[in-house]
Amino acid sequence: xxxxxxxxxxxxxxRLNDFDASIHFDSRxxxxxxGGSMAHATMLRDCGILxxxxxxxxxxxxxxxxxxxxxxxxxxxxxSEDIHTFVEAELTARxxxxxxxxxxARSRNxxxxxxLRLYLRDESTLLIAQLQELIRVLCDKAEEHTxxxxxxxxxxxxxxxxxxxxHLLAWAQMLLRDIGRLTDCCGxxxxxxxxxxxxxxTTYPIDRDMTAQLLGFEGPVLNSLDGVSDRDxxxxxxxxxxxxxxxxxxxxxxxxxxxxxxxxxVELDDRxxxxxxxxxxxxxxxxxxxxxxxxxxxxGDLLALxxxxxxxxxxxxxxxxxxKEAVFDACDTVKMALxxxxxxxxxxxxxxxxMRAAAAKGFLNATDCADYLTKKGLPFRDAYKITGTLxxxxxxxxxxxxxxxxxxxxxxxxxxEEDVYEAIALDNCVNGRNVLGxxxxxxxxxxxxxxxxxxxx
Ligand code: ARG
Numbered sequence: 001x002x003x004x005x006x007x008x009x010x011x012x013x014x015r016l017n018d019f020d021a022s023i024h025f026d027s028r029x030x031x032x033x034x035g036g037s038m039a040h041a042t043m044l045r046d047c048g049i050l051x052x053x054x055x056x057x058x059x060x061x062x063x064x065x066x067x068x069x070x071x072x073x074x075x076x077x078x079x080s081e082d083i084h085t086f087v088e089a090e091l092t093a094r095x096x097x098x099x100x101x102x103x104x105a106r107s108r109n110x111x112x113x114x115x116l117r118l119y120l121r122d123e124s125t126l127l128i129a130q131l132q133e134l135i136r137v138l139c140d141k142a143e144e145h146t147x148x149x150x151x152x153x154x155x156x157x158x159x160x161x162x163x164x165x166x167h168l169l170a171w172a173q174m175l176l177r178d179i180g181r182l183t184d185c186c187g188x189x190x191x192x193x194x195x196x197x198x199x200x201x202t203t204y205p206i207d208r209d210m211t212a213q214l215l216g217f218e219g220p221v222l223n224s225l226d227g228v229s230d231r232d233x234x235x236x237x238x239x240x241x242x243x244x245x246x247x248x249x250x251x252x253x254x255x256x257x258x259x260x261x262x263x264x265x266v267e268l269d270d271r272x273x274x275x276x277x278x279x280x281x282x283x284x285x286x287x288x289x290x291x292x293x294x295x296x297x298x299x300g301d302l303l304a305l306x307x308x309x310x311x312x313x314x315x316x317x318x319x320x321x322x323x324k325e326a327v328f329d330a331c332d333t334v335k336m337a338l339x340x341x342x343x344x345x346x347x348x349x350x351x352x353x354x355m356r357a358a359a360a361k362g363f364l365n366a367t368d369c370a371d372y373l374t375k376k377g378l379p380f381r382d383a384y385k386i387t388g389t390l391x392x393x394x395x396x397x398x399x400x401x402x403x404x405x406x407x408x409x410x411x412x413x414x415x416x417e418e419d420v421y422e423a424i425a426l427d428n429c430v431n432g433r434n435v436l437g438x439x440x441x442x443x444x445x446x447x448x449x450x451x452x453x454x455x456x457x
Pocket of ligand 1: 322
């Protein structure tokens with residue numbers, strides 16, 4: 001029997017049920033739904049709308065349901081329309097009359113808006129903990145590699161030397177911002193829609209501040225139409241998650257490259273690599289490829305939410321039921337991705353020699369050579385031109401800036417002296433960039449300390 005049997009006189013067609021029901025995905029909100037109902041019942045009692053005895057029965061009934069759902073003793077009936085209907089029907093089956101009073105001064109519209117906020121609040125705690133763990137892993141790895149010189153790239157062309165630590169901490173900075181975005185979003189989301197009712201609150205003298213407080217919200221949502229139809233928090237949350245995936249995906253792209261024989265900068269631990277069914281030599285980076293691939297799903301979830309919302313009049317419309325699968329999929333995908341990505345990075349072997357060898361080829365010290373001339377008084381543009389010509393000469397003659405004899409240097413400018421070799425030595429190029437945010441060991445160690453400080457807070 002449907003909740004609305006009365007106005008609707010005929011039994012629902014099975015095809016309506018199949019299409020309309022949300023139980024197969026919103027059942028995961030049972031904990032939030034029951035928690036919200038407990039706060040609602042407590043408030044109804046304090047406002048004199050439920051008797052203390054009725055409230056007691058409801059609370060006891062709901063705790064029993066929660067306990068049995070957690071232990072697996074009670075299974076969610078897949079024939080229920082949604083989680084709200086299931087909990088109410090189960091409660092009423094257990095405690096009778098009082099159960100039928102729980103929905104006083106409430107609608108499923110404010111109920112679902114509440115459940116989803118509570119759910120995302122809980123999820124954000126888990127996600128932030130996972131991101132912090134990854135940042136910790138990146139910091140530990142960075143600490144081992146403050147002297148590991150590698151090429152820094154622009155346009156995927158060798159550009160200037162950096163260290164592996166500097167590169168890893170760039171990833172850490174992105175993830176710190178992700179944590180900031182999730183935290184911001186939770187701050188704005190932390191308003192309670194309970195009491196908004198279907199759309200226009202209720203005629204009962206309820207206390208919305210009380211339910212908001214009981215559920216740990218900063219306060220109630222201040223417009224009932226907005227309270228039941230706002231899904232900004234879903235968009236913001238999934239948008240923050242899409243950026244998390246984007247960051248992971250960019251890192252994954254680099255890891256995939258670094259694993260190739262063309263680079264051989266890192267090697268994945270055997271436990272986090274896969275093989276081929278036909279090519280016996282293969283060691284494939286499936287994890288980073290899948291993380292990169294799954295980024296598309298989360299972007300899709302974000303677009304689904306935005307598109308679902310764009311034409312909706314106030315207040316509740318059934319379209320809003322489509323929010324949940326997008327939000328759940330985004331959360332599940334990011335959690336799963338982090339679950340695999342973090343230990344993969346933690347266990348991957350770093351090939352210092354190959355990184356250094358790559359940094360030693362490709363004229364990564366050309367800027368330093370130009371800077372050398374500039375420091376001796378030449379305008380940068382002239383120094384740039386001289387060095388460019390010098391590099392072209394070296395390429396033509398199979399030389400490097402390190403191996404070119406001083407007499408040859410002096411053909412291009414008589415400003416060059418013996419000390420040019422020191423100025424263009426790889427380690428000096430890195431450690432000479434001792435500017436805030438730079439790759440010099442000293443700066444990277446300061447950055448590391450700052451990131452660890454932020455994690456502590
Ligand atoms: N299952 C619904 C949802 O997810 C709950 C709210 C139902 N409200 C309604 N008026 N049909 O949005």
